[in-house]
Amino acid sequence: MESRWSDDDAKQVVEAYAQEGVSADLALRTYTARLLGTDPKLVLHGGGNTSVKTRMMDVYGDEIPVLCVKGSGWDLATIEPQGHPAVRLEPLHRLRRLASLSDEAMVNALRSNLLDSSAPNPSVETLLHAFLPHKFVDHTHSVAAIALADQPNAETVCRRAFGGRVTCVPYVMPGFQLAKLAAEVFDADPDVKGLVLLKHGIFSFGSTARESYERMIALVSAAERFIADNQRTPMRPAKLPAAPAPPAKVLPVLRGAFGRVAGSRYQKRWIFDARTGDRAMAFAAGADLASYATRGPATPDHVIRIKAKPLIVPTPPAGDLETWAKATDAALAAYAADYENYFERQNARVGGVKRALDSLPRVVIAPGLGLFGVGKSSDEARIAADLAEAAVESILDAEAVGRYQPVGEDDVFDIEYWSLEQAKLGKSTEKRLERQIVAVTGGGGGIGAEIAKAFAAEGAEVALLDIDETAVEAAAAHTGRHALAIGCDVTDPASVERSFERITAHFGGLDILVSNAGAAWTGMMADMPDAVLRRSFELNFFAHQNVARAAVAIMQQQELGGALLFNVSKQALNPGADFGAYGTSKAALLALVRQYALEHGSDGIRANAVNADRIRSGLLTDEMITLRARSRGLSATAYMRCNLLGQEVTAADVAQAFVMLALLPKTTGAVLTVDGGNVAAMVR
Ligand code: ZN
Numbered sequence: 001m002e003s004r005w006s007d008d009d010a011k012q013v014v015e016a017y018a019q020e021g022v023s024a025d026l027a028l029r030t031y032t033a034r035l036l037g038t039d040p041k042l043v044l045h046g047g048g049n050t051s052v053k054t055r056m057m058d059v060y061g062d063e064i065p066v067l068c069v070k071g072s073g074w075d076l077a078t079i080e081p082q083g084h085p086a087v088r089l090e091p092l093h094r095l096r097r098l099a100s101l102s103d104e105a106m107v108n109a110l111r112s113n114l115l116d117s118s119a120p121n122p123s124v125e126t127l128l129h130a131f132l133p134h135k136f137v138d139h140t141h142s143v144a145a146i147a148l149a150d151q152p153n154a155e156t157v158c159r160r161a162f163g164g165r166v167t168c169v170p171y172v173m174p175g176f177q178l179a180k181l182a183a184e185v186f187d188a189d190p191d192v193k194g195l196v197l198l199k200h201g202i203f204s205f206g207s208t209a210r211e212s213y214e215r216m217i218a219l220v221s222a223a224e225r226f227i228a229d230n231q232r233t234p235m236r237p238a239k240l241p242a243a244p245a246p247p248a249k250v251l252p253v254l255r256g257a258f259g260r261v262a263g264s265r266y267q268k269r270w271i272f273d274a275r276t277g278d279r280a281m282a283f284a285a286g287a288d289l290a291s292y293a294t295r296g297p298a299t300p301d302h303v304i305r306i307k308a309k310p311l312i313v314p315t316p317p318a319g320d321l322e323t324w325a326k327a328t329d330a331a332l333a334a335y336a337a338d339y340e341n342y343f344e345r346q347n348a349r350v351g352g353v354k355r356a357l358d359s360l361p362r363v364v365i366a367p368g369l370g371l372f373g374v375g376k377s378s379d380e381a382r383i384a385a386d387l388a389e390a391a392v393e394s395i396l397d398a399e400a401v402g403r404y405q406p407v408g409e410d411d412v413f414d415i416e417y418w419s420l421e422q423a424k425l426g427k428s429t430e431k432r433l434e435r436q437i438v439a440v441t442g443g444g445g446g447i448g449a450e451i452a453k454a455f456a457a458e459g460a461e462v463a464l465l466d467i468d469e470t471a472v473e474a475a476a477a478h479t480g481r482h483a484l485a486i487g488c489d490v491t492d493p494a495s496v497e498r499s500f501e502r503i504t505a506h507f508g509g510l511d512i513l514v515s516n517a518g519a520a521w522t523g524m525m526a527d528m529p530d531a532v533l534r535r536s537f538e539l540n541f542f543a544h545q546n547v548a549r550a551a552v553a554i555m556q557q558q559e560l561g562g563a564l565l566f567n568v569s570k571q572a573l574n575p576g577a578d579f580g581a582y583g584t585s586k587a588a589l590l591a592l593v594r595q596y597a598l599e600h601g602s603d604g605i606r607a608n609a610v611n612a613d614r615i616r617s618g619l620l621t622d623e624m625i626t627l628r629a630r631s632r633g634l635s636a637t638a639y640m641r642c643n644l645l646g647q648e649v650t651a652a653d654v655a656q657a658f659v660m661l662a663l664l665p666k667t668t669g670a671v672l673t674v675d676g677g678n679v680a681a682m683v684r
Helices: 007-018 024-037 089-095 103-112 126-131 143-149 154-165 176-187 209-229 247-262 278-284 300-306 322-349 378-401 409-416 419-425 446-457 469-477 493-507 530-558 580-603 622-631 636-640 651-663
Strands: 049-057 063-069 086-088 136-140 166-169 194-197 201-206 271-275 363-366 370-375 437-441 461-466 484-487 512-515 562-569 605-612 671-674
Touching (some): 024 049, 024 136, 063 126, 089 103, 089 126, 143 194, 143 201, 143 209, 154 209, 166 176, 176 194, 201 209, 247 271, 278 370, 300 378, 300 409, 370 378, 437 493, 437 530, 446 461, 461 493, 484 493, 512 530, 530 580, 530 605, 622 636
Parallel strands (some): 437 461, 461 484, 605 671
Antiparallel strands (some): 049 063, 049 136, 063 086, 271 370, 363 370
16 A cells, blocks of 8 residues: 655645645644545545644633544545544543543533534544544554454464554443553553554554654555465355346345335335445355354444345346245345344343344345445445445455454444444434435436436435436436436337346336436328327337336336336327327327326336426427417517416426325326416316
8 A cells, every 4th residue: 555645735735724724733634634534445434533633722812732633424535624623632631540431421521622612523532542642643444454453363463464563452342441441552562653453443643644644554554465475265265156147137126125024114115236346256255255244344333334244145046036036035034033133132231221223234245246235325325335345355354364353242232332323324314205216218308307306306316318428417417416327218128128227236226217208299190201200109109118118127026116207298188289299199108107007006106197388498499489479479488477377387397296296105197287277288
């Protein structure tokens, strides 16, 4: 591992922050914290913490010694100076003399010594930083260091890997007792450059930001060299069937298994993130997978996001997945029962005061296929998969040089159910369409882009499909979440199939289809060339059938129900002159909506339509509006407001109608009109 320190960058950061009144100490602290935070081999997603001891002015105008330490909720990759709130240092030093200090009293002592009372809670490892004498202190969960720290004879291994540069601190849960113990271990050996926290991670320290950072890099590099030079036990691969089914086919079935085991106890829908890189595949293909994968978390704070153990499922065969689904149901039920037993056993040990979290896994491993992160959003699923991949690195390395032996069950439980750790996850209430995956066709157009935005705002995971790849990528970038943009010709069944496989491979399944793509061809029916009429039916009827059929196939595998929503124009109900090619195909589409409602109600799949009219879009351009308004002797504004409510109807109004239909659990076969009121187009 190379140092990424740059004198030029450091100077620039100091100068830039100086303009905001930030001291050089805090600017350099921010700079190297980010160097650590942006390397996934060192820290991931809020893991690790950093500090600097400096001086600051208090409200009385006195310059006092403070510890600026990472605040909870900040991520080292993107931390800003205010992410290291200042705590008065002397009162922290005095805490070391206490024999014990409860977590609540520790948090209170930290908070009441903040210089800024509105700052976030200082890290749970603040006292460890405070009790070490060095100006800069860095802490990471380096995958290589953890591979050595998670060994039965970790102290011997660390002595061989690091020489006298570090000393080891036995495992204790983070907080006051760990801070005291680490300080005692350090005091006994004050020339060391760092501390290895057994079964947890590594600290480095120094008198400058650069020294502390480069000591971290040097120590981690020594761990990496040791691992490279001491590969004693080659991985024994398991015998796996050739060519399993791909994630795109497997994930909807797996998603269904999660829904079935959740029953009525938990939310049934989950989002998945598949990883099929070389290391994940090697890990999943090991003959001893069931042993090394289930011994416990590589570092304790992983447990709050990915639990102590992954779920291992059989390799899915390339053909029919029905037998595999049954085996997966059984494996998932056994996992949940095992988790519930663990909770009961451990809760009894701590006096029965804890409330059980849900018993579903956050990581699934399928030999031959890879590993999957699981979460209630794509962000959570991605974080779970990232942490699982980091653990894979540590575990493979630990097994190669010796034996992977992480913290035991009691310690796992204490961390998993520690209020200070659970606080890291925050308490957000779920949005109305969170956990739901939606595909929007015509996503590159004005109405499609608004629909995508409206669903994203309700918490849904969004895939936008459009034949215009540039337009759909631009629209995806503006949805406000990590939307998936897919170039798709909805009139081509093969293109539709490929696109829906991309959606299931990316998110794990599909819950809502908004079939919105369309176009209008004009002309009197008597003069209409057959070719034009057929083109209109291809896009305005058959393309809807293509996407609906593909969506239903996924929904039936999941057994979670679903919603099919179609953009049916006013033309289907109230024909306009010259719009026959459009109107007849849309009228056929309305019949299609009702047919799906009839045939798939028993699957819990609802089919509904939106009847919108006079919306500015690719179908009704400003130029067309001017022409039509003129032919009626109206201004463009008056023409657009020509309805019962006297208000223009926008793409955003149409988008809200689709959201509403997605939310109404008992409505199917319905047409929702969004036209400001037009008696001739009313459904009767
Ligand atoms: Zn830590």
